[in-house]
Amino acid sequence: xxxxxxxxxxxxxxxxxxxxxxxxxxxxxxxxxxxxxxxxxxxxxxxxxxxxxxxxxxxxxxxxxxxxxxxxxxxxxxxxxxxxxxxxxxxxxxxxxxxxxxxxxxxxxxxxxxxxxxxxxxxxxxxxxxxxxxxxxxxxxxxxxxxxxxxxxxxxxxxxxxxxxxxxxxxxxxxxxxxxxxxxxxxxxxxxxxxxxxxxxxxxxxxxxxxxxxxxxxxxxxxxxxxxxxxxxxxxxxxxxxxxxxxxxxxxxxxxxxxxxxxxxxxxxxxxxxxxxxxxxxxxxxxxxxxxxxxxxxxxxxxxxxxxxxxxxxxxxxxxxxxxxxxxxxxxxxxxxxxxxxxxxxxxxxxxxxxxxxxxxxxxxxxxxxxxxxxxxxxxxxxxxxxxxxxxxxxxxxxxxxxxxxxxxxxxxxxxxxxxxxxxxxxxxxxxxxxxxxxxxxxxxxxxxxxxxxxxxxxxxxxxxxxxxxxxxxxxxxxxxxxxxxxxxxxxxxxxxxxxxxxxxxxxxxxxxxxxxxxxxxxxxxxxxxxxxxxxxxxxxxx
Ligand code: G1P
Ligand code: ZN
Numbered sequence: 001x002x003x004x005x006x007x008x009x010x011x012x013x014x015x016x017x018x019x020x021x022x023x024x025x026x027x028x029x030x031x032x033x034x035x036x037x038x039x040x041x042x043x044x045x046x047x048x049x050x051x052x053x054x055x056x057x058x059x060x061x062x063x064x065x066x067x068x069x070x071x072x073x074x075x076x077x078x079x080x081x082x083x084x085x086x087x088x089x090x091x092x093x094x095x096x097x098x099x100x101x102x103x104x105x106x107x108x109x110x111x112x113x114x115x116x117x118x119x120x121x122x123x124x125x126x127x128x129x130x131x132x133x134x135x136x137x138x139x140x141x142x143x144x145x146x147x148x149x150x151x152x153x154x155x156x157x158x159x160x161x162x163x164x165x166x167x168x169x170x171x172x173x174x175x176x177x178x179x180x181x182x183x184x185x186x187x188x189x190x191x192x193x194x195x196x197x198x199x200x201x202x203x204x205x206x207x208x209x210x211x212x213x214x215x216x217x218x219x220x221x222x223x224x225x226x227x228x229x230x231x232x233x234x235x236x237x238x239x240x241x242x243x244x245x246x247x248x249x250x251x252x253x254x255x256x257x258x259x260x261x262x263x264x265x266x267x268x269x270x271x272x273x274x275x276x277x278x279x280x281x282x283x284x285x286x287x288x289x290x291x292x293x294x295x296x297x298x299x300x301x302x303x304x305x306x307x308x309x310x311x312x313x314x315x316x317x318x319x320x321x322x323x324x325x326x327x328x329x330x331x332x333x334x335x336x337x338x339x340x341x342x343x344x345x346x347x348x349x350x351x352x353x354x355x356x357x358x359x360x361x362x363x364x365x366x367x368x369x370x371x372x373x374x375x376x377x378x379x380x381x382x383x384x385x386x387x388x389x390x391x392x393x394x395x396x397x398x399x400x401x402x403x404x405x406x407x408x409x410x411x412x413x414x415x416x417x418x419x420x421x422x423x424x425x426x427x428x429x430x431x432x433x434x435x436x437x438x439x440x441x442x443x444x445x446x447x448x449x450x451x452x453x454x455x456x457x458x459x460x461x462x463x464x465x466x467x468x469x470x471x472x473x474x475x476x477x478x479x480x481x482x483x484x485x486x487x488x489x490x491x492x493x494x495x496x497x498x499x500x501x502x503x504x505x506x507x508x509x510x511x512x513x514x515x516x517x518x519x520x521x522x523x524x525x526x527x528x529x530x531x532x533x534x535x536x537x538x539x540x541x542x543x
Contacts, residue, residue, distance in 0.1 A: 001158040001172050003076040007151065008032045014040070014147035016140040018345040018487060020126020022112050025062050028123045032153070038070050038108070039153035040146035041127050042077040044139065047105055049078040054099045054128075056090025056181060057110025058216040058279040059241035060117035063088045066110050066125065068160045075174035076154035082174060085181035088163050089241065091216045091280030093369070093377035094185040096132035100373065101184050105130055111216075111279035114251035118244030133350040133374025182223045189380065192310030192372060193387045195229060201390040202230045207270035210236045210382065211260045214246035217276040220379055229386075250277050252284035252366060252378070253543060254291070264288055272389065272396060276378030282366040283378040285385055287396020295325035295412050298362035300403050301384050302331040305360060308387040310372065315359035319352050321345070322455050322470055323482045323498040324364040325412040334407065343457050343469035344484065350374050351461035364414060364498065401509075408504040411516040415539035416486075417495040417530065425485055425493035428533035432471050432483060439473060444527070445519045447475040455482075473527060478502040481524045495534060497524050514542070 011030075014021060014037050021037055028034055042048055053074055057063040067088045074082050083102060090098065092109055099107045106129050112122035127135045127143065135143075156172045168177045210225055212218035218239035225231045238246065249256045252275035264273040264286040273286040285292040292300070302318045305311035317338030318328045332339035340358055342348035346367060352358040353371040362368040367376035385396075392399060439452035455469040470484035479501035486494035499520045503509055514521070524530065531537055 001156055003154055003156055003172070005152045005154055006032075006035070008036055008153055010148050010150055011036055015144045016126060018134075018347060019113060020109070020124050020134070022115070022122060022124035025119055025121055025123045028062055028066070034066055034069055034125065035073060035153045035155065036147055036150050037125060037143075038073045039077070040143045040150055041108070042073065043146045043150070044142040045106060045127070048074075050080050051105030052081045052083060052102060053079050054083045054090070054095055054102065054104050054107035056085035056095050056107075057088055058091065059087070059089050059243065060110075060112065060123065060245070060278065061119055061121065061243040062123050063110050063243070064163065066123070067163065069155075070108055071161055071171055071176060072156040072158060073153060075156040075158075075172040079174050081177065082171075083177045083179055084163060086164065086166055086178050089181045089216055089219065091181070091185070091220060091379075093281055093373050093375045093380065094181060094220065096128065096373035096375040097188050098179070098184050099128060099130065100132040101188075103130070106135075109279070113279050114249070114277040114282060116245065116249050117278065118247070121244065128374075131350065131354060131374050134347050136347065136350075182220050185220060186224055186228065188372060189224060189383055190228075192380070193308050193383050194390065197390040198383070198386045199230045201386065206272070206389070208235055208272040208274070209260060209263065209270050211252070211257055211273070211275040212236055212239045213248060213250040213252065213257070213275060213277070214238045214240060214242040215250040215276065215278045215280070216241050217280040217379055220280065221276075224379065224383070245278065252277050252282055255541070257284055260284070261286060261291065272385070274382040274385070276382075280378050281376040283368060283381040284366060285381065285396075287400070290395075290397035290400055292396065292400060293325070293364075293412055294362065294366045294368065295320075295327050295364050295410065296400065296403070297381065298324065298360065298368055299327035299331050299407065300399060301368065301381070301388070302328050302335070302360050303403060303407070304388045304392075305384065307391040308384055311359065311370070316356055317352070317358035319349050319358040319361040321348070321363040322472070323414070323484065323496070324362060325410040325500050326478070326480070326502070327407065327410040327412075328362070330407045340460075341457075343455065343466045344487070346376055348457065348459070348466070351459055355461045357460070364412070404509045405506045408502055409509040410500055410502055411511070411513055412498075412500045413513050413517055414543045415497045415499065415521070416541040416543075417497075417534045417536050418540040419492040420495055420534045420536075422493045424533050424535075425495055428495065428528055428530070429471065429483065429485060432528045436471065439527075444475075444523045447477055447479060450474050450476040479520055481520060481527065483524075483528055495530070497528075497530065497539070499524060
């Protein structure tokens with residue numbers, strides 16, 4: 001086995017976004033593409049030399065090819081040990097757990113999250129640091145800068161590693177340990193949750209369906225829900241990870257998990273339904289006859305987390321992304337703990353968790369998590385729900401309705417206008433931004449605007465500032481409209497409009513959401529001129 005320096009040259013556009021470098025598979029297949037990026041990581045993070053690197057992905061098409069190349073480049077760059085999930089699998093939260101558990105230097109996670117897979121689909125790679133969380137901008141900037149000057153990568157010429165066999169082998173001077181992808185994660189979950197209580201819940205006849213969407217959580221959910229917690233075989237469906245996710249879109253929402261939703265709306269359906277995405281970090285929670293919005297789920301879990309052993313001492317604070325509904329703030333207030341409002345994107349939670357300021361965090365986009373790892377965690381959210389259900393022995397519907405009665409209900413919806421011409425979307429945002437100062441005091445229907453701003457966040461831990469994180473129109477009665485452009489779309493621009501109002505009166509808490517928000521939806525359109533600017537009379541997706 002020899003180490004070769006392969007001459008190369010920069011490839012444009014290798015700038016990692018919030019979720020790493022994410023492109024079409026065919027882009028990743030082009031000559032030197034992944035090699036350049038991986039070498040740039042080793043050049044930008046010198047402590048990987050002599051360190052431990054965790055490697056794994058969601059099993060999508062190209063996962064195995066990418067891992068073989070990463071291992072050969074890692075060996076040639078002096079990594080002491082690579083720890084790889086069997087068959088190349090590690091869910092994103094499990095990768096975070098393994099990095100933390102081993103005290104590894106970092107990890108390379110292969111995934112394009114909830115985007116479709118297969119040869120025509122998407123692929124992605126991201127670097128996580130030793131706390132188990134995504135690399136901060138200072139590191140991703142350094143990686144990107146290196147991709148722009150790179151002139152060689154180092155690679156070991158060697159046969160491929162057998163990723164199927166658990167155990168340790170040598171690749172040049174580097175040790176490669178192939179691990180069971182589930183084991184560290186399962187141990188962590190067993191520490192956090194009352195598995196005995198959840199077993200008793202299943203023994204009592206409680207029924208559930210978990211849809212793994214042919215993505216990475218299949219093996220985790222089967223091992224934990226069925227083998228460990230005694231849920232009947234068949235509770236986990238679509239449990240075998242496939243390179244193309246069975247041709248489906250592994251996004252656990254009411255569009256792509258419609259079968260699950262329909263089943264839960266039936267009288268004879270199971271008591272509880274849940275799903276996760278391609279790489280296992282998002283979650284969908286549905287009770288019999290009761291969908292739980294991610295914003296409500298965060299608030300309800302915050303109010304009840306103390307029922308699980310891992311959080312029995314209480315939580316230190318709750319953090320939510322700015323567009324996420326304000327429901328969790330009310331819980332934090334009642335508990336007397338901190339409430340934090342961060343820009344969109346998981347990376348903003350890391351400092352708050354590391355500093356012990358927040359324990360739970362979440363986003364309206366179906367991401368919920370805690371300080372047990374530094375990624376959002378789909379199956380963790382499902383297990384916390386199960387733990388709460390096992391203790392309370394109430395239905396999801398009762399728990400949700402009791403929560404609204406106690407804390408009030410935040411009616412909430414997100415309207416997405418997709419594939420909008422990028423320039424027109426900018427014009428809409430700039431137009432509204434320019435008028436923000438004139439809005440306070442304006443009467444809109446039954447409400448008066450109290451404040452309007454362009455959300456900026458100063459990190460309370462490191463003082464860094466993130467600006468232009470969304471335009472907020474705040475009404476005197478607590479209602480709110482937020483406008484922002486997606487940072488993850490691939491075609492044109494996606495305008496996201498988040499609409500919310502607070503309803504303290506239990507008699508008024510059972511309206512249909514869009515109807516309950518109708519006047520604010522109208523107001524959003526008038527304030528920003530959505531229809532004129534986008535040319536669309538209706539949003540493309542309503543969640
Ligand atoms: C979306 C979600 C955001 C999430 C991100 C990565 O980003 O809205 O909450 O953190 O995906 O999963 P957006 O497209 O809105 O920029
Ligand atoms: Zn994901």
